[in-house]
Amino acid sequence: MRNRVAAPPRSVWARLHLxxxxxxxxxxxxxxxxxxxxVFPAITLYTTDGSTYLIAVAxxxxxxVLLAIGLNVVVGFAGLLDxxxxxxFAIGAYTYALFASQQLLASPIHHAYHFPFWLMMFVxxxxxxxxxxxxxxxxxxxxxxxxxxxxxxxxxxxxxVFQNFDQWTGGINAIGxxxxxxxxxxxxxxxxxxxxxxxVAPFSFSFDPIAYYVLIFILVSVAxxxxxxxxxxxLGRAWMAIREDEVAAAAMGINTVTTKLxxxxxxxxxxxxAGAYYGASFGLVSPDDFLFIVSITVLVMIVLGGMxxxxxxxxxxxxxxxxxxxxxxxxxxAVESLASSIGLGSLNSRAxxxxxxxxxxQNVTLLLFGLILVxxxxxxxxxxxxxxxxxxxxxxATAQEDEAAIExxxx
Amino acid sequence: xxxLDDHILVLNNVTKRFGGLVAVDDVSLSIKRGxxxxxxxxxxxxxxxxxxNVTGLFKPTSGHVIxxxxxxxxxxxxxxxxxxxxxxxxNIRLFDYMTCVDNVRVGRHVRxxxxxxxxxxxLPAERREExxxxxxxxxxxxxVGIARQANQYARNLPYGQQxxxxxxxxxxxxxxxxxxxxPAAGFTPQEKVExxxxxxxxxxxxxxxxxxxxxxxxxMGISERIVVLDHGEKIAEGPPEEVRTDPRVIEAYLGKxx
Numbered sequence: 001m002r003n004r005v006a007a008p009p010r011s012v013w014a015r016l017h018l019x020x021x022x023x024x025x026x027x028x029x030x031x032x033x034x035x036x037x038x039v040f041p042a043i044t045l046y047t048t049d050g051s052t053y054l055i056a057v058a059x060x061x062x063x064x065v066l067l068a069i070g071l072n073v074v075v076g077f078a079g080l081l082d083x084x085x086x087x088x089f090a091i092g093a094y095t096y097a098l099f100a101s102q103q104l105l106a107s108p109i110h111h112a113y114h115f116p117f118w119l120m121m122f123v124x125x126x127x128x129x130x131x132x133x134x135x136x137x138x139x140x141x142x143x144x145x146x147x148x149x150x151x152x153x154x155x156x157x158x159x160x161v162f163q164n165f166d167q168w169t170g171g172i173n174a175i176g177x178x179x180x181x182x183x184x185x186x187x188x189x190x191x192x193x194x195x196x197x198x199x200v201a202p203f204s205f206s207f208d209p210i211a212y213y214v215l216i217f218i219l220v221s222v223a224x225x226x227x228x229x230x231x232x233x234x235l236g237r238a239w240m241a242i243r244e245d246e247v248a249a250a251a252m253g254i255n256t257v258t259t260k261l262x263x264x265x266x267x268x269x270x271x272x273x274a275g276a277y278y279g280a281s282f283g284l285v286s287p288d289d290f291l292f293i294v295s296i297t298v299l300v301m302i303v304l305g306g307m308x309x310x311x312x313x314x315x316x317x318x319x320x321x322x323x324x325x326x327x328x329x330x331x332x333x334a335v336e337s338l339a340s341s342i343g344l345g346s347l348n349s350r351a352x353x354x355x356x357x358x359x360x361x362q363n364v365t366l367l368l369f370g371l372i373l374v375x376x377x378x379x380x381x382x383x384x385x386x387x388x389x390x391x392x393x394x395x396x397a398t399a400q401e402d403e404a405a406i407e408x409x410x411x
Numbered sequence: 412x413x414x415l416d417d418h419i420l421v422l423n424n425v426t427k428r429f430g431g432l433v434a435v436d437d438v439s440l441s442i443k444r445g446x447x448x449x450x451x452x453x454x455x456x457x458x459x460x461x462x463x464n465v466t467g468l469f470k471p472t473s474g475h476v477i478x479x480x481x482x483x484x485x486x487x488x489x490x491x492x493x494x495x496x497x498x499x500x501x502n503i504r505l506f507d508y509m510t511c512v513d514n515v516r517v518g519r520h521v522r523x524x525x526x527x528x529x530x531x532x533x534l535p536a537e538r539r540e541e542x543x544x545x546x547x548x549x550x551x552x553x554x555v556g557i558a559r560q561a562n563q564y565a566r567n568l569p570y571g572q573q574x575x576x577x578x579x580x581x582x583x584x585x586x587x588x589x590x591x592x593x594p595a596a597g598f599t600p601q602e603k604v605e606x607x608x609x610x611x612x613x614x615x616x617x618x619x620x621x622x623x624x625x626x627x628x629x630x631m632g633i634s635e636r637i638v639v640l641d642h643g644e645k646i647a648e649g650p651p652e653e654v655r656t657d658p659r660v661i662e663a664y665l666g667k668x669x
Contacts, residue, residue, distance in 0.1 A: 233530025
């Protein structure tokens, strides 16, 4: 027998195709996001002397990342403009809040339920998904603006229902004292205020920002993998086909009814997930948490991040969340201390009609937010990291407008 | 006389009314398995409306559409596609911002089996199906001669290639009957010759072809039988030589001589 020359074994590194992957923009973004997500808690703990405030903010930002990923399925993939997305978020949050607190003791059934978080997370997912399909049903024949109005209505109805069925939900008084997730065991250490690294069993999250951060990190990671899979599947292509041309999609054998319902249901299921997490991490769920502004904020996140492109949507969600909940609130005190340090401290105090520099800054924060949005959209109308498709669409649209303008000028 | 088995599609007294307008008026015809069948007629004669009635975009006001002996009147478009009728559109309707290969892969949708869970978790069977479908899509792109454009957006293709891509996408659904709505519209004489060759190649795959066409050279050149519509009514039927000399057809196209 002839000696066969064995091929040199390919190393793990070579098999990962790292070089090609880094050249691919989206993979590079995922890499950076992963790195930041892993390093971020350590750096904040180190630089802020053990304060977990920023980690808590990041954990809540994660909720919005989940919401943005879900809404992106509906709006970005299937092209169905949904303005009532917060409704599903509310449904997920209330599902957990009702069945994991003392709330139902005061309700007509006089019995409090305390189902574990891990179970209710999936129950919330299923209920939100069903609600998505229910909402989807009457909207099937609608497109564009008309669809948006119906979803807007749904988004208004759901928080109202939770508010007005106060026998069950406590109405405007909100549901408090929501159970914390528990694990059989968990590692604790100096970062959680303990003296040394040790194992706690059983472990309750009890509002520990780091535990929640780890949880949302896992949830978001799973969501990213699943939604990426979907995008590159038979169903993902069907969504895109419907977005591009519904008539042609139907003629190619795509059942537009079930495909659209699946988009609504799957999109909603992510917010059901997010809702359960939200209820647990705040320990309080109120109808006011799910107003129209939430739907719009999530929509802004995906448009600004780059509709249809998952890494773009994630970056958009994190950016907007930190601007709204960290940068803007920090601004008034920062402006005040800046004024004092350059000798204009007198501006900080109230005088006549002048409310003081801090209050004045407070008054204009939302104006500033608007300015930031407008500026970002002017600089990158296709979003921060757009999908290739959006980029192309926008190029064509502007090229056509230019042509039209030239034709008009010559007419 | 031919038996019913020879016919892939039979239309029985199909009528489509839009309010007071009768777009298709009591049309009956039958298409034999393995033939190239043409539908001609002046603009507004109801040709595309008839296609829409067959493919489920419209439900006929009355009459029956029978495919392979099965009544499919009023079936939804996606059901019709599953049953084996594919079509192209008069004004090309591609998925503009999807690549050519994705356009064709969408055409394979109806013959694929992956369920939500398979796609969600990228199960091995789903991966294999995706690989197979990609190969099949590439084969079809080669078949119509645009494999080199596989990764371009459909929108960026030149007009003639867009028409070819639409045919490839329709073929991906594995039709028994292919409906081509003015496939040669806007083509150069050279492109028309190539198209005729392509249609014959499609026939060789065992697909029956029913086409609407204005270009008489194309129609006379490839079709075995022709039906002529005017104002929604069938005014003539037969082989090309016969239809060409039919006085009613000449009248419909050129107007009545004084």
